[in-house]
Amino acid sequence: MEKTVVDHFKKIFLEILSDQEESDGQFLPASREGDEVDLVSAEKDNQMDLRLKARNAIYLKKVRKSLQKIEDGTFGECENCGVEITFNRLSARPTAALCIQCKEAEEKEENQLIHKNRNSVKVGRNLPVESIDKNFKSDETGTSNFKVSHMDYQDIVT
């Protein structure tokens, strides 16, 4: 990847990090004064802040990791197959760690996993698939057994 392109993204990442430092003051804990209703809503606000903060923290971690990759000279390489991630993809998602092919393959795999669990077909190596299948068919609504079967599956694999 060309140095000018890497520098371009490095600037973006550094800006994100410095923006974050400036906005940190916005996450001050809500005031504890007031009646009980205020307390409850203040508590809710705090929880929202925490969730926002958590999501932010994950993103910032990715930003820092990307900066580290720039230092290592591996920025823009797919973590899975090593090809150079396209500039268009990085522009849309500067912290992308996978090329579009690997990302799509990963998402496809995840979807298949959900699909498999939902149908309880071929879910595990040692799973008595047939018996679970029978349970499934005996349930005419087709949905209420899912949780039970899913829990069975968890018991078996863990």
Ligand SMILES: [Zn+2]
């Ligand atoms: Zn790849």
